[in-house]
Amino acid sequence: MGDEISWHVELAVKPGELDNFRALTSDMVAFTKSEPGVLVYERFVSEDGQAVFVYERFVDSASAVAHLMAFGKRYGERFDRMVERKWFRVCGTPSDELRGILDSLGATYVSLFDGFSRFQ
Template identity: 45%
Template sequence: MGDEPFWLFTLDVKPGKFDEFKSLVADIVASTLKEPGTLAYQYAVTEDKRSVHIYERYRDSEAFVVHVEQNFAGYADRFHSMVTVRSLVVYGEPNAKARAALDTFNATYMTLFDGFTRH
């Protein structure tokens, strides 16, 4: 069950930054759409536009590492200037290289023990 690791980020958007953040996210999503190993990459916002969730699912840990190193790295400084990461919950068993990137956000790791995924 360790295939296709996935996680949920919870972010707080800095006051007055949502419109700028939303524009940046549109660019990130368009770029991420070109990554064949990214299976799901979705943003959701609360009604007051202060809290955002990001759901990410990857074919495998290496696909995530490619996303971070070859795509997201170019957006990271602007992204982090507009939000604060409140939490990151990781499901599955990412490899050591993926965990090193996820650990920078004080990730909580959840081990899957039952269930299924349909495609």
Template identity: 40%
Template sequence: MNHEVYWLLELAIQPGKRSEFHQLMSDMIDVTQANEPDTLNYEWSISADGTACHIYERYQDSAAVLIHLSTFGTHFADRFFALLTPTRFVIYGSPSAELKQALAGFNPTYLTAVGGFHR
């Protein structure tokens, strides 16, 4: 059974905060890559006009996400929410009940796979 959890987080970037956004992104990528081996994908994308950001994250399992959330809360949450406003949060895969509880405040949408393949 596949225990991966992945999501797409859509965010609005606060006007005039593009430079701070790029520094935050760089810091978060560096820390995640260096300290979270069970983070499988961590990809940030920005709209051409610099007003929207999508973050695609994929984790080996719910335990890996909980580690990421702890790091995020300790080191980045204040900066993140000062610069970015979530507009949509869609979670896929097999999140545990504990992870769903941890993410409940973000009001995510959960989608269940019904077809396709994974290589």
């Protein structure tokens, strides 16, 4: 695991925005595929369509910073109009630069204390 950073986010979809958010998400996924430091970029939707669960994983803090900077410029305003963050949990030890960005998003942090990953 080393320098890898991941996060899990729960988003509440604002009323009437699910279809718009699905379209935006498709664009975000296509764009993010070109970012070499992104290992996982997945979205899950609740059965009632009111919540979206985000899982993102990066090779290191620098890759996460690059992603967040590109995301903010390209999608931030539209994203914030469609959803509200309910919680944002970061796994790993982010750099000071990344932590500064994540703090502004209301992130909380957890550190690995035991376990393994077969993910390569």
